[in-house]
Amino acid sequence: MLRSCGLGDTDIAKLSIAHPWLLTSNIERVQAMVAHAQDIGVPRGCRMFRHALKAIKFLSKEKIAAKVEHLKKTFMWSDAEVGVVVSKFPSVLMRSNQMLQSKSEFLISKAGLEPTYIAHRPAMLSYSLEGRIKPRHYVVKYLKENGFLDHGRDYYYTLCISEKVFMERFICPHKEAAPHLAEDYASACRGEVPSSFRFT
Template structure:
């Protein structure tokens, strides 16, 4: 618990029996184990020091978003909604539905898989919606089931890798049924090994064009009509 103490010195001033222990007990009641509580308090030390009813209200709010207590994402969701009123959370949910054309069920799926989407700005989400739905033509339901892609850099990962996939498919160098998400989630090292390096002879322009795309440029070879 040393690191949480460094990040939240108010823990040292809090009553162990009347404040800290009740909050820990409450978090355990909602399915968090010792390790999860320690990790949570690295990001949100206030969960050990504030009024226990505030912590309970936050946990109940998370459940209301459709994230069951004890699930792997419960801790992340607690951190995501910390210090955010129910009204603002509801507004964020409505904005997600409007921006990505999600149904109630779909926005619930997205939040349960990636609670941090609640922390993204409107501009951040709008740019990804325009690219993923308007430019790439992905279905809203597809994105809802894979919301982690919303956290990726638009310029550093989403755009350039999408361009590479489209280029490879257009030139018969990649299975046309290859799922885009499977390409987006791999590390940069794996991406290079699987989708760039094997095509040095067939497409010598690919590596430099990909490098340019990562810098925000649009190589001629990646312009599709």
């Protein structure tokens, strides 16, 4: 059944390790999960199908509908945009409303991102707000405001690159001009961000 959905042996193994009950469930229950995943806009055969099955395993249609409404309200998304988000990042259905609200407030109100921009890059919602999004935002904002970085830099790129690459491209080149940058960034990653960085 799972192979017919386009899942390979590795995908099935990962799904079964995370959810052993899947192996003992009757086929009707698995078929219902597959249909449910397709209903939320994740077709069989796509690379996110395994993640969709994982996301909706314990969610009723009513709970999913409620989460969709919350996403629309919180991020000011249209039905189509929520569809894009769920198809690209099914795990968003498992995120708490409080967490989604706090990320929406920061990304839209503080970072100034357009709702559509976030909808087409929903993976950014998987990153820690305190441990990744805020610290990197503060660094990039400082670099742009002080002429060290062009304003056309893609926001999502600064979030999705690894910590090693971020340090190499955004921190290390400015050690002399901004001697406290690395220290303040490290503090921000620990959740110790002051009201404003000591970028002097």
